[in-house]
Amino acid sequence: MAPSEGTDVFEDLRAEGEALHALVADLDDEQWSLPTPAPGWTVADQIGHLASTDEMAILAARDPGAFLAAVPAVVEALANGLEGSMSGRRDAEKGVELLDRWRAGREGVIAALRGHPPGTRFPWFGPPMSPAGIATGRLMEAWAHGGDVADALGVRREPTARVRHIVRLGVNARDHAFATHGLPAPEDPFRVELVGPDGAAWDFGPPNAPQKVSGPGYDFALLATRRVHRQDTALTAEGRDADRWLDIAQAYVGAPGEGRAPGARRT
The missing domain is CATH 3.30.1050 (Nonspecific Lipid-transfer Protein; Chain A)
Structure with a gap:
């Protein structure tokens, strides 16, 4: 069986987010500031990045025109690393605030992407993608950046079929x-x-x-x-x-x- 057959990417996306949330839910300020294996990225930066990109996915599904208008600024910010992007939000958002924003984005992504008819495509970074395709990308980011967070915290994640x-x-x-x-x-x-x-x-x-x-x-x-x-x-x-x-x-x-x-x- 191919890896995608008989599986629900939306449920796996939810499970991946919940697994990462369990790692960061009780962090103190010092732990939020720990460096991760990605140069220049702290634990807070990793979660802030996931929150921001989840919000972009919601925008792509809810208001494609607004998404396309926002893309150039986002691409420029990412090309410049953390400058003017995540670092500013990191300083303003700590702990509970960051977690609440990220949780809202995770739930919003699934709500925005699920239930569309076959053939639906939304704009994305690159070619337009299906709702399941965007959800798969969100899962990949949650898992990859979640691994960076786990490394920073000295935690070994158990591999899953997700x-x-x-x-x-x-x-x-x-x-x-x-x-x-x-x-x-x-x-x-x-x-x-x-x-x-x-x-x-x-x-x-x-x-x-x-x-x-x-x-x-x-x-x-x-x-x-x-x-x-x-x-x-x-x-x-x-x-x-x-x-x-x-x-x-x-x-x-x-x-x-x-x-x-x-x-x-x-x-």
Whole structure:
């Protein structure tokens, strides 16, 4: 079964948000200011970023015109790091206020995206996306930034099958990863054979494809969100292009960033 079949991404998005909320609900001011593995980002910055992007997702669904008008300023703010963006809100929002804003956004995203007819598309950063597609991206962000928070707090998260959605994003974004690095897309399809945390087989591509990636699905999700160095995974590749892909895999739109150094895996 493919990772997305028979699953409800909206319920998994809710569960991922609740799991991260449990990590940060009782933090004190000092803990909110702890640095995370993302350079320049504190725990508060991570949660503030999730709150802001959830609000953008709600805007895209509720008022597409207003979303499109807001995109240039958001892209510019993100391109400039935290300057004039999250740092200002971080200083103004602490603890309960930040949690309340983030909780409202999490609930609002699901309410805004659920229940639309097939074929619905909303504007997003990049091409328009389906409601489930935006929800999958929100889940990916909650999980990836939640991992940064867990690392900052010294907490090890238990892997869950919710990463199947992130795995699917990473596999589907293969050609985008090559393009982001200025490389031509591979001509041949890949076979991807991964194992979920629950032991389920997550397979993609033709069984007889000449190039293949295999290993733990959780490792692939970490790699595709640039939260681990390839050397710190149990993933293997057969074929030159498949091997190159594991160096550059990326499930999200935008610059890849520096990624993580070898030996830095904590999540």
